[in-house]
Amino acid sequence: MAARNTARKRAFQILFEADQRGADVVTVLADWVKNSHSDPQQPPVSEYTMELVEGYAPKARRIDELISQYSVDWTLDRMPVVDRNILRLGAYELIWVDGTPDAVVLDEAVSLAKEFSTDDSPAFINGLLARFKDLKPTLRRDEA
DSSP, X not given: OHHHHHHXXXXXXXXXXXXXXXXXXXXXXXXXXXXXHHOTXXXXXXXXXXXXXXXHGGGHHHHHHHHHHHOSSOOGGGSOHHHHHHHHHHHHHXXXXXTSOHHHHHHHHHHHHHHHSOTTHHHHHHHHXXXXXXXXXXXXXXXX
16 A cells, blocks of 8 residues: 555655746656656656556646635635645545545655645545545536
8 A cells, every 4th residue: 555655655755846837747757757767766657656647637627727716715815725635636536536445545645745735634534535525416417
């Protein structure tokens, strides 16, 4: 399971970098892959990291709409960048990736928040992703 944990962390870092640079996530992913092959100091990009980022990319607009719609008192652009990108990754994996149990997605997102964000962030992220978990059947149906 540690490999999946690392893959999620890398995917989060790629989403974060793309957000900070105002770049396309798939372009940033390609940069990471290229750098990992040419520079032994760069961490490898696993298959699961690529699956997460490439799966997230076409759903990015919808995910941002969901985060905006269901977050209370926080607009997307006012959220800390770390939180916004943990939520993006968590929402994608929770709603559209069937192979990972919902509880694991929530736990992993909270762990990322504990490692990279503020003391208040884990509860905020857990609450919003738990809401998405409850709404998942409806959210997936709305997408079809």
